Amino acid sequence: GRASPSLLRAFAAAADGPKTATPPPDTARGATADLADVFIPEPVDQVSLGKVQIMEPIFQDLGGKMRFSGQVSTVKCFENNPLVRKAFEQPGKGRVLVVDGGGSKRCALLGDNIAEMAHKNGWSGAIIYGCIRDSEDISKMPLGVKALGTYPLKSSKRDVGLADVPVTIAGVTVEPGDWVYADRDGILVSKEELKL
Numbered sequence: 001g002r003a004s005p006s007l008l009r010a011f012a013a014a015a016d017g018p019k020t021a022t023p024p025p026d027t028a029r030g031a032t033a034d035l036a037d038v039f040i041p042e043p044v045d046q047v048s049l050g051k052v053q054i055m056e057p058i059f060q061d062l063g064g065k066m067r068f069s070g071q072v073s074t075v076k077c078f079e080n081n082p083l084v085r086k087a088f089e090q091p092g093k094g095r096v097l098v099v100d101g102g103g104s105k106r107c108a109l110l111g112d113n114i115a116e117m118a119h120k121n122g123w124s125g126a127i128i129y130g131c132i133r134d135s136e137d138i139s140k141m142p143l144g145v146k147a148l149g150t151y152p153l154k155s156s157k158r159d160v161g162l163a164d165v166p167v168t169i170a171g172v173t174v175e176p177g178d179w180v181y182a183d184r185d186g187i188l189v190s191k192e193e194l195k196l
């Protein structure tokens, strides 16, 4: 027979989905979870990430600062770090250096000396698709450092690589001038500054 009006209403309500209460983001925290709630509000099965992307969770937190953010500069290099040093020799002005090291776990692209320079020159941090060393010292520096892991061998100093080119790491293409937001939960990449 025909469905009753009340049954049709029940079906319509079910199609809308259950109404679960989402706690309002605590914007004072400025955490990546709060930024995601505000700037990526769609449910995970309906979202199509656009201007705000999220990196795959492949990085370890190795710096003394867990939450860091800033505008991006990039370096693309493979098992050679002269451009990482060169970038951190410049005034950072709160920037984050995103390094596409090709994922190599055969040497370290960052160590205590270069990290110290980064902090002193006003960089917020580094996101390295590669490894670092001197990690005990770096874990005590007020600098954000995410990298694949640690490895005791230094990198070569021959191949320069490329500076300030678009790089694709952890599933996200990052361009110089983008904004990154990092904490223990992960890394957001945005075309524009995210303000809560």
Ligand SMILES: O=C([O-])CC(=O)C(=O)O
Residues within 6 Å of the ligand: 081, 108, 109, 110, 111, 112, 113, 114, 115, 133, 134, 154, 155
């Ligand atoms: O020299 C390097 O390439 C890395 C290093 O150990 C440092 O910066 O202290």
Ligand SMILES: [Mg+2]
Residues within 6 Å of the ligand: 111, 112, 113, 134
């Ligand atoms: Mg060292």
